[in-house]
Amino acid sequence: MSQKQNQINIELSDEISKGKYANLAMIAHSSSEFVVDFIQLMPGVPKAKVNSRIIITPEHAKKFSIALNDNISKYEQKYEEIKDFNELPKFPLDINSQPNK
Numbered sequence: 001m002s003q004k005q006n007q008i009n010i011e012l013s014d015e016i017s018k019g020k021y022a023n024l025a026m027i028a029h030s031s032s033e034f035v036v037d038f039i040q041l042m043p044g045v046p047k048a049k050v051n052s053r054i055i056i057t058p059e060h061a062k063k064f065s066i067a068l069n070d071n072i073s074k075y076e077q078k079y080e081e082i083k084d085f086n087e088l089p090k091f092p093l094d095i096n097s098q099p100n101k
Contacts, residue, residue, distance in 0.1 A: 020051045034061040 022038035029035065038052040056064065076082060
């Protein structure tokens, strides 16, 4: 089998390539899926919105976890150890999945 047959052509639109900043992720799961919500919290602002939700299978969640851990290890080898400071947000989180009316 040639190298060309094993390649996937991935398209990245201009809008998606800009990315979205998140400083909080909340994860939930069922027997069939993992849901990862990426949220941006702003200091002093009592409300935050999910800016991206990713839904994946348990198998892909595990593959993602392995890939993320591998990349963290490579980052720390090249730069420095990422400090785990266990800092929680300094304001209460009210998780409300209902849309605003």
